[in-house]
Amino acid sequence: MDVMDFTDVSLVALRVFREVAERRTLTAAAAALGYTQSAVSRQIATLERAAGSPLLERRHDGVRLTPAGHVVLRRAATVLDEIDATARELAGLPTEVGTVRLGWFTSAGALLVPRALAALRRTHPAVTVHSREGSTPALVRALRAGTVDLAVVASLPPFRPPDTETPSLELEVLAERSLHVAVPATHPLAAADSVDVADLRGQRWIATPSTVEEGRLGVWPGLDERPEIAHTARDWLAKLHLVAAGCGLTTVPGSLAATVPPGVRVLTVRGGSQEQRRILLARLPRPLSEPAARLADALRAAAAVAGPSH
Known part of the structure; x- marks a missing residue:
């Protein structure tokens, strides 16, 4: 050869x-x-x-x-x-042995990642973290390309591996959360703490733009109708502010209920299939550097603080 x-x-x-x-x-x-x-x-x-x-x-x-x-x-x-x-x-610059590169999907940047980084600064101030946001497919490719060391990614039922390439990524479940629906505080559905899935039919939705890699996020999964998409936005906070303005409904992980802006109610959904979401810590199957191991510990602790699904 x-x-x-x-x-x-x-x-x-x-x-x-x-x-x-x-x-x-x-x-x-x-x-x-x-x-x-x-x-x-x-x-x-x-x-x-x-x-x-x-x-x-x-x-x-x-x-x-x-x-x-x-x-x-x-x-x-x-x-x-x-x-x-x-x-x-x-060049005489300090070596980056204390540096770790982290990728995270959008909603992980609301609580989990900031909480972990704040804790890491207190316990291991010599560790420097460079982070970036991205979709789960993009972060998986970044791991493969060696441009991030760790990635916090999302997984939806039936919880398949994020790709089929070899070697398989090492995946650790940081948390499992129920999906909720966010409605304007002035909406008729906001009078209760929960809503029946049938009541979500005929609603106007605020969702992310649909892509080949990711489905349309923000619409309640499994609706037996073609949903009316009133607004599209990638940023989850922008979607929630549109909800607060009375522009429609969107989905939100229950763990983010405490971060929603005024004018938004977060409701559990009764009926239909249970919509669970997993937050995973992904990495290549090789030993972690000391900084990456410390960051992984901080992410685990931050996820545990959020408590069980609600």
Whole structure:
């Protein structure tokens, strides 16, 4: 079997490839890096020539890594991390041995992540955390690409693994919460603490834009009708303020009930299937660095403080 020649592969090509692997489209990678799409395509072509096989499968909804692409990505992440550490050391900058990179899905940024980071600053002030928000699919790709060390992600019934790639991610359930519905305080449904699922028919909803990767979030699951989407917003707080303004209903994890703005009532829903949501801590199956282990402990403690589902 021929040994592939990577001697002329540039670090730029590796960085471009990692960005494409994480974002899953050449267009998105080009925008993130400030390159043209043709420049990104040229860098990928250089890598594929060196590998002697395609690294990406081009599809109508973007690109996916081939088996060879997974190998190159795993090695590229290691190389780039080492090069970045070398550059910092040569520049006389402090090493980042105390740094951990965290990704989190939107609603985890309301209570769980800030609570964990505040506790970590008190107990381990030498640990530096760089964090970023993203959808669960995007965060899973970031873990694979080596751009985050830990990810707090969401899981919906039937609670399948977040991807089918190997090696399988290590997943730990931080919490399991019931889904609730948020209604304007002036809405007729707000008079009680709970609502029957049948009463949600015919309501106007505030939801996230629907994507290929994620369904439309914000509409009560399993409604036996085509819901009327009055407003779309990705930010959960924006959705809740729209609820407060009387613009419609939206769904919310019960753990966030204490954070809703004035003018919003959070109700449990009777009837239909039980709508549970799991908050997972995800990582690659390898030993955690000391900073990452400390952050994981803080996230577990923060999730435990929130108490059981309600």
